[in-house]
Amino acid sequence: xHERAALSLIDSWLxxxxxxxxxxxxxxxxxxMLHESTDFPTGTTRYTAGWxxxxxxxxxxxxxxxxxxxxxxVYGSPSFEENALRDFIDGARAACDLCDAxxxxxxxxxxxxxxxxxxxxxxxxSPVSRSGATPGETLCVTGxxxxxxxxxxxxxxxxxSANSLFRFEPRVTTGQAIASHxxxxxxxxxxxxxxxxxxxxxxxxxxDVDRDSLPIDERVYSTTTDASEAFEHAVHFGEDFExxxxxxxxxxxxxxxxxxxxxxxxxxxxxxxxxxxxxxxRGYSH
Amino acid sequence: xHERAALSLIDSWLxxxxxxxxxxxxxxxxxxMLHESTDFPTGTTRYTAGWxxxxxxxxxxxxxxxxxxxxxxVYGSPSFEENALRDFIDGARAACDLCDAxxxxxxxxxxxxxxxxxxxxxxxxSPVSRSGATPGETLCVTGxxxxxxxxxxxxxxxxxSANSLFRFEPRVTTGQAIASHxxxxxxxxxxxxxxxxxxxxxxxxxxDVDRDSLPIDERVYSTTTDASEAFEHAVHFGEDFExxxxxxxxxxxxxxxxxxxxxxxxxxxxxxxxxxxxxxxRGYSH
Numbered sequence: 001x002h003e004r005a006a007l008s009l010i011d012s013w014l015x016x017x018x019x020x021x022x023x024x025x026x027x028x029x030x031x032x033m034l035h036e037s038t039d040f041p042t043g044t045t046r047y048t049a050g051w052x053x054x055x056x057x058x059x060x061x062x063x064x065x066x067x068x069x070x071x072x073x074v075y076g077s078p079s080f081e082e083n084a085l086r087d088f089i090d091g092a093r094a095a096c097d098l099c100d101a102x103x104x105x106x107x108x109x110x111x112x113x114x115x116x117x118x119x120x121x122x123x124x125x126s127p128v129s130r131s132g133a134t135p136g137e138t139l140c141v142t143g144x145x146x147x148x149x150x151x152x153x154x155x156x157x158x159x160x161s162a163n164s165l166f167r168f169e170p171r172v173t174t175g176q177a178i179a180s181h182x183x184x185x186x187x188x189x190x191x192x193x194x195x196x197x198x199x200x201x202x203x204x205x206x207x208d209v210d211r212d213s214l215p216i217d218e219r220v221y222s223t224t225t226d227a228s229e230a231f232e233h234a235v236h237f238g239e240d241f242e243x244x245x246x247x248x249x250x251x252x253x254x255x256x257x258x259x260x261x262x263x264x265x266x267x268x269x270x271x272x273x274x275x276x277x278x279x280x281x282r283g284y285s286h
Numbered sequence: 287x288h289e290r291a292a293l294s295l296i297d298s299w300l301x302x303x304x305x306x307x308x309x310x311x312x313x314x315x316x317x318x319m320l321h322e323s324t325d326f327p328t329g330t331t332r333y334t335a336g337w338x339x340x341x342x343x344x345x346x347x348x349x350x351x352x353x354x355x356x357x358x359x360v361y362g363s364p365s366f367e368e369n370a371l372r373d374f375i376d377g378a379r380a381a382c383d384l385c386d387a388x389x390x391x392x393x394x395x396x397x398x399x400x401x402x403x404x405x406x407x408x409x410x411x412s413p414v415s416r417s418g419a420t421p422g423e424t425l426c427v428t429g430x431x432x433x434x435x436x437x438x439x440x441x442x443x444x445x446x447s448a449n450s451l452f453r454f455e456p457r458v459t460t461g462q463a464i465a466s467h468x469x470x471x472x473x474x475x476x477x478x479x480x481x482x483x484x485x486x487x488x489x490x491x492x493x494d495v496d497r498d499s500l501p502i503d504e505r506v507y508s509t510t511t512d513a514s515e516a517f518e519h520a521v522h523f524g525e526d527f528e529x530x531x532x533x534x535x536x537x538x539x540x541x542x543x544x545x546x547x548x549x550x551x552x553x554x555x556x557x558x559x560x561x562x563x564x565x566x567x568r569g570y571s572h
Contacts, residue, residue, distance in 0.1 A: 009368060105297075
């Protein structure tokens with residue numbers, strides 16, 4: 001069974017598992033596992049790995065629009081070198097500091113493949129789910145699209161820039177600021193296209209995206225050969241950890257958010273389209 | 287660097303990481319990673335794997351003497367079979383049910399080796415640390431010692447009994463009942479001997495164990511060839527996830543605990559001994 005089919009099955013067994021984070025009382029919990037062969041290209045520093053791993057879970061907390069309380073990580077590796085551990089923790093802590101979350105350690109595991117498991121805990125009484133989008137609302141995204149795709153192209157020749165692009169800011173502060181104005185929200189970790197299909201499924205609605213409005217990261221253009229490839233990297237690749245959300249008050253959202261918010265389309269009755277043409281449910285499965 | 291040395295180093299960088307669970311405000315957080323080559327012997331069912339993985343993190347919450355709120359798991363596997371996933375989740379949920387914790391899912395990861403990362407969240411205002419033992423207190427342990435060592439011997443010929451022994455009850459209810467009467471507490475996941483050395487380091491004290499009082503599980507005797515091997519399995523092997531704690535009121539503890547509590551020695555000024563002879567800091571590193 002494919003990972004996505006298995007995840008759908010699990011959501012049917014455990015309804016709490018179907019959103020970016022699971023809600024238990026006033027807590028929001030999210031956990032992720034990243035590993036070398038699929039998540040950390042050659043050249044990824046341990047500092048970046050710590051930042052990005054913890055950041056992935058914090059991004060889920062951001063997508064629920066709540067405060068981030070703390071994060072932990074398990075560092076699984078064939079060996080434990082002091083400098084590598086120190087760099088990993090410094091990176092994890094830096095990502096937490098950006099979100100006012102405490103990084104409180106975790107565990108070590110002697111593991112054949114470098115593997116990191118992270119969990120972030122959030123706190124808030126009104127988390128934003130994926131299911132609250134209403135036709136007529138405006139579809140928005142934070143930041144730019146395609147950073148991680150661009151980073152992947154850079155690892156071989158310019159690892160410093162690649163690492164820098166890989167260290168994204170989890171949008172926790174912005175998620176909290178947006179929360180009371182958002183209908184539905186999730187993060188774009190599976191790519192914009194796939195995120196829209198997931199929001200559409202959860203909310204029972206559709207989306208039409210305005211292609212020209214997409215905030216494609218400028219570095220996507222310098223790492224791709226033509227507009228079609230750039231579009232693919234920005235819309236289908238994913239791992240950008242931006243917030244994708246709906247709102248009926250773009251003006252206020254743009255005022256309260258501490259990062260750029262771009263309106264990119266509208267919530268419709270059904271179907272996920274771009275300039276009226278179908279936008280396929282295709283992305284990179286992590 | 288060995289795992290234990292690395293963990294000590296991390297504790298010096300991140301003081302919150304030095305106990306069974308990290309304390310953040312009123313929350314206690316613990317995370318673990320288990321994987322096939324070292325934690326799940328051939329014959330371990332997915333039901334047992336789910337139970338035991340989540341149980342390991344719940345046991346850390348128990349060791350802090352607080353309520354268990356919720357647990358999550360990442361299921362990393364080369365493939366996702368419906369029955370295996372269902373069994374894993376049923377096992378994880380059964381362990382949570384025993385502790386009144388909500389099992390709220392987690393994530394999947396396509397991973398070369400079957401690997402599970404779990405996190406449990408506890409809640410309470412007065413967690414019990416490893417550092418509160420005082421000379422003169424009585425040293426106690428819950429349940430019996432050596433279950434997991436006995437299970438390992440049984441996997442080849444009697445996998446059903448082995449799986450059953452591998453599914454331990456996380457002592458969350460007992461941990462909470464004991465908490466207000468305990469000086470210091472931790473779980474015995476690294477073995478009794480190693481746990482005592484860790485408690486002694488954290489509390490600045492020592493212990494003298496009364497060898498004849500040790501509650502060695504009867505199945506340890508049927509899976510070992512002599513008393514010396516049985517002692518080794520019960521005291522050094524570990525992974526029993528029992529509570530090891532100090533108290534000045536054994537009578538009350540035995541009354542409030544819902545499982546057997548055995549006094550096994552006393553807190554001393556320094557040194558870890560058994561019948562007055564040194565008990566080496568040796569165990570099984572996970």
